[in-house]
Amino acid sequence: MFVVENESSLGHVQALMDAALAAAGFAAQFTPAPKAKETRSLFEMQAGRVHLSLMPVTPERLLQVQRQQLRMLPIPLERGLLGWRACFTLQGQEDKLAQVRSVGDLRRLVLGQGVSWHDSEIYRRAQITVREIPDWRDGEFAQQLEMGVIDAFPMGLEESLNFFLAHFQIRYPQLRLDRHLLLRYPWFRFLWVSPHPSADALYAALQAGFDTIAANGTFLRVWQQHRQEPPASAWQGRRVLELNTPWFNQNIVPQRYQHLLLQPQALR
Numbered sequence: 012m013f014v015v016e017n018e019s020s021l022g023h024v025q026a027l028m029d030a031a032l033a034a035a036g037f038a039a040q041f042t043p044a045p046k047a048k049e050t051r052s053l054f055e056m057q058a059g060r061v062h063l064s065l066m067p068v069t070p071e072r073l074l075q076v077q078r079q080q081l082r083m084l085p086i087p088l089e090r091g092l093l094g095w096r097a098c099f100t101l102q103g104q105e106d107k108l109a110q111v112r113s114v115g116d117l118r119r120l121v122l123g124q125g126v127s128w129h130d131s132e133i134y135r136r137a138q139i140t141v142r143e144i145p146d147w148r149d150g151e152f153a154q155q156l157e158m159g160v161i162d163a164f165p166m167g168l169e170e171s172l173n174f175f176l177a178h179f180q181i182r183y184p185q186l187r188l189d190r191h192l193l194l195r196y197p198w199f200r201f202l203w204v205s206p207h208p209s210a211d212a213l214y215a216a217l218q219a220g221f222d223t224i225a226a227n228g229t230f231l232r233v234w235q236q237h238r239q240e241p242p243a244s245a246w247q248g249r250r251v252l253e254l255n256t257p258w259f260n261q262n263i264v265p266q267r268y269q270h271l272l273l274q275p276q277a278l279r
Contacts, residue, residue, distance in 0.1 A: 013062040013213055016044040016052055023237035024065050024088050028202075030233050031220030039213060056081060059207025067093060067200050069129060070258045082214055084202035086221045087264050090234065091272040092241075094198035094256075096130075097171050097249075098122075098163035098189040099179070101156050108163060108192045114139070114252055123152050123161035130165070133196055136257050150179030153186050165194055169241055193246070196254040197261045225268055246275045 025041075032039055044052075044061045049071060055061040057080050065088065066072065075081035100107055111117055118139050124131045126143045134141045142161050144152050155161045166175060171188055179186045204214040224230045264272065 013039055013041050013210070014044045014060065015041045016047075016056075016061050016064040017066060021065055021088075023234060024200075026233050026237050027086075027088065027221075027224070027230060028217070030224050030229050032216055033220070034223040034229070035216040035220035037212070037216030037220070039216070053081065056203070056205045057207070059205050059209045062205045062207075062210045062213060064203040065200060066203060067129075067198060068259060068263065072203060073258055080206055082204040082206055082210075084204060084214075084217055084221065085199070085264055086202060086225070086230075086268055087271050088200045088202070089238075091197075091199065091264075092169050093167060093200060094196050095168040096165040096194040096196075097168045098165045098192060098194070099152070099156075099171070099176075100163055100187055100189050101153065102185045102187050104156075105187055105190065108189050111192055111252070112250065114254065117252065120162040121160070123147075123155055123164040130198075133254055133256055137254050149181075150183040150186055153179070153183035157185075163189065168193065168245060172241055172245055191249060193249045193251045194254060195251055197256045197259060197263065199264065222267065225271060230271060240273060240275070243275075 041063070044055070047055065049069070052061065052064065053071070053075055056064060057075075072081060072083070076083045098108060108120075111120070114137055118137075121140045121142055122134055123144050124134070124141055125147050126145050128143070131141045131143060142155070144155060144161075144164075146152075147164070152161065152164045156164070176186070176188050202217060204210050204217065221230070224233070261272075
């Protein structure tokens, strides 16, 4: 029995893990870990009380890997979708980003983000002004857009189309998703395994299993059964601006997994 963090809301990851472990011939049962803050989570993993975590790459986790206090399986569970960002704006301002054709153009605007989001540092390293907004979960940032405090509020393309746009419009029907621009930077969810000896066999099995299913096509087949790429209309007509992530680049995904990264047909 292994304890896994952040398992319940990521059904496609569970299906991928099941396929990888089956390919490795390794039987495992998982139980969800109690919710905890990042520092507590890392402590529990080091102690071997939590064996597996499904989280995005952060500077803190990379440092733990460097110190051999955490093990990283760099399989791109979202196929890179987390790094595609669309911008929320207001009705009547749908063309505000139409003339943004470079990062230099973006530097003339102010972007909103949630407090302590790592994305803010990505924008600031690109010399883009960011204002962090404490209340955003129900679309409250619309007030800052209306006051001109911010010009746009970037969020994940997939989650915005599938959930947040409709959710935000319940309270703020004036919110719109910009149709002119996409921001893209390396941003991945990986598997993280406890360094405790009790997780050694699990780590080895996941490594071998993901290598197998990535190579034989099973990964993509399972992913497509549980997730859907945003439709072609989500990409068409949108200009893509590439930004750098300060702590890693696209090559953090090993070459043997690079073919799993999403390449939208509309942008090829």
